[in-house]
Amino acid sequence: MSKIIKYVFYDIVRSKIVLAYTAFLLLLTLGLFGLGGNADKAVLSLLNLVLLTVPLISIVFATTHFYNSYEFMELLVAQPIARKKIFMSQYLGVACSLSGAFLLGIGVPLLLFGAGGTGLYLLATGVLITFIFVGMAFLACVLTRDKAKGIGVALLLWFYFALIYDGMVLFFLYSFSDYPLETPTLVLTALNPIDLGRIMVLLNLDISALMGYTGAMYKSILGSLWGIALAFGLMLLWVVVPVLSSSRLFSKRDM
Numbered sequence: 001m002s003k004i005i006k007y008v009f010y011d012i013v014r015s016k017i018v019l020a021y022t023a024f025l026l027l028l029t030l031g032l033f034g035l036g037g038n039a040d041k042a043v044l045s046l047l048n049l050v051l052l053t054v055p056l057i058s059i060v061f062a063t064t065h066f067y068n069s070y071e072f073m074e075l076l077v078a079q080p081i082a083r084k085k086i087f088m089s090q091y092l093g094v095a096c097s098l099s100g101a102f103l104l105g106i107g108v109p110l111l112l113f114g115a116g117g118t119g120l121y122l123l124a125t126g127v128l129i130t131f132i133f134v135g136m137a138f139l140a141c142v143l144t145r146d147k148a149k150g151i152g153v154a155l156l157l158w159f160y161f162a163l164i165y166d167g168m169v170l171f172f173l174y175s176f177s178d179y180p181l182e183t184p185t186l187v188l189t190a191l192n193p194i195d196l197g198r199i200m201v202l203l204n205l206d207i208s209a210l211m212g213y214t215g216a217m218y219k220s221i222l223g224s225l226w227g228i229a230l231a232f233g234l235m236l237l238w239v240v241v242p243v244l245s246s247s248r249l250f251s252k253r254d255m
Contacts, residue, residue: 001085003077010092012065014061018101021057023223025105033113043118046106047201050126051194054102055133055156061155062094062137067147083251087138091243095134099127121204121228125197128235131191133158135242142249165192203228 010017028049032042069090076086110119140153169188176184189195221222 004089012097022101022105029109058133059137062134066141087250121201139246142246
């Protein structure tokens with residue numbers, strides 16, 4: 001399994017797309033810190049961009065890689081190797097390579113400009129978001145063998161979590177504003193990994209006005225280390241569930 005992970009990892013790291021992704025994040029981070037002056041403001045601006053671009057790149061790249069590697073996986077299936085090991089090797093190879101690109105592109109400038117604890121939360125969020133959306137991409141690929149449909153489902157998932165979901169939550173909160181909504185707000189927030197990632201970073205800052213409605217509500221209820229720990233645990237759950245589901249489907253499907 002480790003040999004397959006290394007092969008996938010080194011193959012992806014040499015990809016021009018991953019190199020361009022790393023360079024884009026590096027230039028973006030350097031530009032924001034160069035223009036910002038204040039580390040916290042730069043991290044806030046970077047957070048909004050990370051929560052849009054990292055899921056998109058992760059889910060599109062992972063989907064494309066899965067379909068392009070289908071013949072290689074068929075070859076591995078013909079060998080005495082468990083399907084779960086093949087699937088997990090592919091998943092870990094893609095997720096680790098994209099996470100490495102993210103850490104290199106974002107982490108180096110954060111260390112240079114001294115972003116502190118907030119920067120570490122941003123790095124942790126970006127890595128978790130990468131693992132989550134790579135898992136979603138693999139789940140979309142396992143559900144259908146058609147490449148166009150798989151990429152369409154993956155883009156729909158990104159569009160839903162990044163753009164549509166918050167609008168639906170706001171509509172729900174506005175429609176039922178006369179009722180106590182603390183518990184429903186927590187539940188609705190837990191159903192979106194991007195909102196959870198935003199909360200992990202912004203709960204470390206005293207800037208509730210910039211968090212958006214759901215984030216501000218979450219801060220008012222769980223503005224403590226327990227709230228951050230809960231958000232972190234829920235994001236880990238978002239990593240595990242899609243990966244285990246897609247791994248089980250991959251093990252049963254007919255290649």
